[in-house]
Amino acid sequence: MRYLMIVATDPDHSVEDAARAPSIETWSEQVTASGAWVMGERLRPTSDATTVRVRNGELLITDGPFTESKEWIAGFDILDCADLDAAIEIAASHPMAFTGRLELRPFWPFDEN
Amino acid sequence: MGEAAAPALTAALSTALTEALTSERLRIVANLIRVTRDWELAEDCVQDAAERALARWPTDGIPDNPAAWLTTTARRRALDVLRRRHVEAEKLHEIEALAPSQASPAEPEDPGPYGDDRLRLLFACCHPALPLAGRVALTLKTVAGLSTREIARAFLVSEATMSQRLLRTRTKIEHSGIGFRIPEPHRLRDRVGAVLAVIYLLFNEGYAATEGPYLRDELAEEAIRLADLLASLLPDDDEVLGLRALLLLQHSRSAARMSVAGDLLTMEEQDRGLWDREQIAAGLASLAAARSTGRPQGFYRLQAEIAALHATAATPEATDWARIVVGYDALLEHRASPVVALNRAAAIGFRDGPEAGLAALDAGIADSPLVPAVRADLFRRSGRFAEAAAAYHEAIARAGTDAERRQLQRRLDELTNLS
Numbered sequence: 001m002r003y004l005m006i007v008a009t010d011p012d013h014s015v016e017d018a019a020r021a022p023s024i025e026t027w028s029e030q031v032t033a034s035g036a037w038v039m040g041e042r043l044r045p046t047s048d049a050t051t052v053r054v055r056n057g058e059l060l061i062t063d064g065p066f067t068e069s070k071e072w073i074a075g076f077d078i079l080d081c082a083d084l085d086a087a088i089e090i091a092a093s094h095p096m097a098f099t100g101r102l103e104l105r106p107f108w109p110f111d112e113n
Numbered sequence: 114m115g116e117a118a119a120p121a122l123t124a125a126l127s128t129a130l131t132e133a134l135t136s137e138r139l140r141i142v143a144n145l146i147r148v149t150r151d152w153e154l155a156e157d158c159v160q161d162a163a164e165r166a167l168a169r170w171p172t173d174g175i176p177d178n179p180a181a182w183l184t185t186t187a188r189r190r191a192l193d194v195l196r197r198r199h200v201e202a203e204k205l206h207e208i209e210a211l212a213p214s215q216a217s218p219a220e221p222e223d224p225g226p227y228g229d230d231r232l233r234l235l236f237a238c239c240h241p242a243l244p245l246a247g248r249v250a251l252t253l254k255t256v257a258g259l260s261t262r263e264i265a266r267a268f269l270v271s272e273a274t275m276s277q278r279l280l281r282t283r284t285k286i287e288h289s290g291i292g293f294r295i296p297e298p299h300r301l302r303d304r305v306g307a308v309l310a311v312i313y314l315l316f317n318e319g320y321a322a323t324e325g326p327y328l329r330d331e332l333a334e335e336a337i338r339l340a341d342l343l344a345s346l347l348p349d350d351d352e353v354l355g356l357r358a359l360l361l362l363q364h365s366r367s368a369a370r371m372s373v374a375g376d377l378l379t380m381e382e383q384d385r386g387l388w389d390r391e392q393i394a395a396g397l398a399s400l401a402a403a404r405s406t407g408r409p410q411g412f413y414r415l416q417a418e419i420a421a422l423h424a425t426a427a428t429p430e431a432t433d434w435a436r437i438v439v440g441y442d443a444l445l446e447h448r449a450s451p452v453v454a455l456n457r458a459a460a461i462g463f464r465d466g467p468e469a470g471l472a473a474l475d476a477g478i479a480d481s482p483l484v485p486a487v488r489a490d491l492f493r494r495s496g497r498f499a500e501a502a503a504a505y506h507e508a509i510a511r512a513g514t515d516a517e518r519r520q521l522q523r524r525l526d527e528l529t530n531l532s
Binding site for chain 1: 240242288289290291292294296297300
């Protein structure tokens with residue numbers, strides 16, 4: 001199964017949590033070796049974001065993210081795992097699990113309602 | 114089901130079917146879910162097999178091994194349905210290989226506790242990625258085998274609502290990729306804990322409902338059956354044994370908790386002769402087994418220790434309140450909760466007198482609807498009747514069920530007669 005792992009910030013964590021976080025290099029080596037990692041990127045901050053809509057046939061371009069909140073999406077990874085538990089293990093060893101929060105979203109195949 | 118066959122239905126046949134379903138239903142459902150990943154199909158096939166039994170057994174006679182007959186019939190039904198769906202041959206072979214041999218239906222491959230599909234099913238139903246209400250409902254439906262209507266009634270929602278809840282939960286399992294497997298060893302304790310939490314919640318809803326009828330024995334009894342099953346699958350897990358002990362010890366008072374008039378009775382007021390000695394003995398044995406694992410006391414065993422002190426007190430006066438307070442101290446240290454702090458204050462009231470209990474209550478316990486009832490009782494016992502009456506009024510206003518309100522009102526009336 002493929003999952004989009006959304007890596008989000010979360011101000012609600014302690015200094016001790018941050019100290020417990022493993023390094024991203026360790027995580028990266030592990031997931032690459034296991035074959036579960038398909039791709040992933042870090043994202044520039046929401047101040048660099050552009051939101052696009054078309055309404056009444058008019059293109060609307062606005063500065064900033066699609067939703068304003070204290071948490072924002074800092075990156076993403078695409079994982080290919082046997083099941084949710086395997087994806088959870090990968091998420092749980094990501095440094096941002098300790099200082100942010102990770103959301104696992106299964107892919108929705110196009111041939112499925 | 115099978116009303117047409119009813120006239121020919123003998124008691125022996127009905128007993129044989131019930132026994133076979135009790136022993137094999139869960140195993141058949143769990144096996145079929147593992148292989149087909151189709152929860153509805155698995156349940157439907159067992160239902161279908163039971164209906165066929167009702168139709169066939171009156172003429173064919175009860176088979177030598179009813180459980181094996183059910184397993185085979187359910188498996189054939191699954192094969193038929195899947196063939197019609199053009200499922201690939203490999204999967205069909207896997208299902209064919211599923212059924213235990215006719216000779217020993219109760220002993221399939223015996224792959225040890227962690228190889229048991231029933232355990233896999235429990236882990237899937239109680240996965241922390243599922244909403245809690247969905248976990249409870251799905252466990253009752255698939256593991257305990259209750260009908261959607263029964264579960265809806267137990268949780269005071271419509272059958273349509275419960276049906277939706279079950280569907281959403283099964284859909285999340287499928288779509289999010291929740292596997293049908295035993296968790297990794299380093300996650301096992303947490304995940305067993307998640308299963309225990311569902312059973313504990315189920316029991317509490319039956320033992321002291323938050324709304325509607327206060328006591329719902331059928332839920333409590335279902336929770337005990339699930340705890341029994343889990344204890345049979347994981348016989349060395351101290352918290353599984355601890356929870357089982359706790360539930361048995363609490364439920365042993367079931368027959369004594371309500372007066373003939375239908376009023377809830379406190380433990381002091383209960384006729385201890387009505388306490389179920391067999392359940393107490395089974396609970397104490399389970400607790401002893403939990404202790405003998407040598408593991409540090411967990412959340413459920415700590416509560417079972419307290420329940421055991423109540424269950425073994427011949428009279429209210431003989432209750433060992435000193436050890437009960439120590440038990441609550443340990444429980445608070447393990448997992449702080451307002452309800453535990455409140456029970457501890459009440460226990461101190463019995464150990465050191467009501468004024469000490471009131472002092473413990475004032476020492477900082479988060480407000481909850483249960484606080485005024487405990488406060489009222491402590492005031493009453495220390496002779497501060499006016500304050501007790503005010504607290505009973507507040508407790509009555511905040512009680513969630515009629516049974517609690519009547520109990521509190523009765524206490525208030527007694528107080529008015531006294532003063």
